[in-house]
Amino acid sequence: MWTVGIDIGSVATKVVLLNQTEMYRIVCPTGWSPRQAGREAYQELLARSGCAAEEVRYVVATGYGRVSLDFADRSVTEISCHARGAHYLSAGVSLVIDIGGQDSKVIRVDGSGRVEDFIMNDKCAAGTGRFLQVMANALGCEVDELGAMTEDAEPVKINSMCTVFAESEVVGLLAEGVPKERIVQGLHQSIARRVAGMAARMGKPPKVVFTGGVARNEGVCRALEREMGAPVEVPDLCQYAGAIGAALIGRDRVS
Ligand code: ADP
Numbered sequence: 001m002w003t004v005g006i007d008i009g010s011v012a013t014k015v016v017l018l019n020q021t022e023m024y025r026i027v028c029p030t031g032w033s034p035r036q037a038g039r040e041a042y043q044e045l046l047a048r049s050g051c052a053a054e055e056v057r058y059v060v061a062t063g064y065g066r067v068s069l070d071f072a073d074r075s076v077t078e079i080s081c082h083a084r085g086a087h088y089l090s091a092g093v094s095l096v097i098d099i100g101g102q103d104s105k106v107i108r109v110d111g112s113g114r115v116e117d118f119i120m121n122d123k124c125a126a127g128t129g130r131f132l133q134v135m136a137n138a139l140g141c142e143v144d145e146l147g148a149m150t151e152d153a154e155p156v157k158i159n160s161m162c163t164v165f166a167e168s169e170v171v172g173l174l175a176e177g178v179p180k181e182r183i184v185q186g187l188h189q190s191i192a193r194r195v196a197g198m199a200a201r202m203g204k205p206p207k208v209v210f211t212g213g214v215a216r217n218e219g220v221c222r223a224l225e226r227e228m229g230a231p232v233e234v235p236d237l238c239q240y241a242g243a244i245g246a247a248l249i250g251r252d253r254v255s
Pocket of ligand 1: 008010013063130144216239
């Protein structure tokens with residue numbers, strides 16, 4: 001029995017098609033039309049998997065663009081979907097830290113992947129993927145290159161909390177000749193401090209799992225571990241946690 005989770009994020013649309021034994025997945029830019037992105041990514045995934053649309057029993061939409069998806073059977077908040085997906089990817093998780101394109105969230109989950117409490121920052125780009133995208137642009141590199149740049153660099157302190165001012169600060173640091181690695185390390189530290197501050201309000205959970213596209217940046221992960229003083233696990237499919245959770249919630253509805 002196939003079910004589908006479609007996570008239409010501000011930056012990336014993720015679709016997961018799964019049954020008891022197999023999983024297919026796809027990630028595409030959301031672009032200007034969340035509805036079109038969701039529809040096209042779904043069609044593409046069906047074509048790749050060889051699964052016919054009639055074989056899909058249930059489609060759950062999540063993410064900021066979920067309401068635009070007119071063919072989904074149900075829409076579910078990304079908080080619930082991320083909690084469920086993280087629980088599937090890493091059994092025993094007690095705190096999920098998700099950093100996506102335009103928001104960051106900290107979710108406390110119970111032993112079965114249900115949400116106990118959460119804090120979300122979706123008001124400010126600092127502490128999100130957007131912050132790193134702006135900074136990568138200022139540094140003349142791609143966002144997926146940042147993680148590997150920082151290995152042993154001493155972080156330079158980024159004083160501005162605001163993304164716009166922090167970007168000016170980065171431009172100024174480059175002009176002073178500060179090495180890029182130190183600046184990037186400072187940027188990772190800045191994001192990690194912000195998010196670790198949110199996490200601290202949830203107590204001291206035993207098992208922390210980091211999801212969302214920004215979890216693919218190992219520099220942010222290491223900085224989070226330093227700030228939290230605890231190990232942080234990153235599942236291979238970290239960016240798909242919301243879509244996987246949505247597909248599993250869909251499975252619950254029909255089984
Ligand atoms: P959303 O659901 O809001 O669209 P995602 O969880 O899909 O966000 O994450 C998107 C963000 O992930 C991008 O803004 C980008 O900063 C970051 N990202 C995506 N791929 C990578 C990568 N390979 N390395 C580092 N960061 C990445």
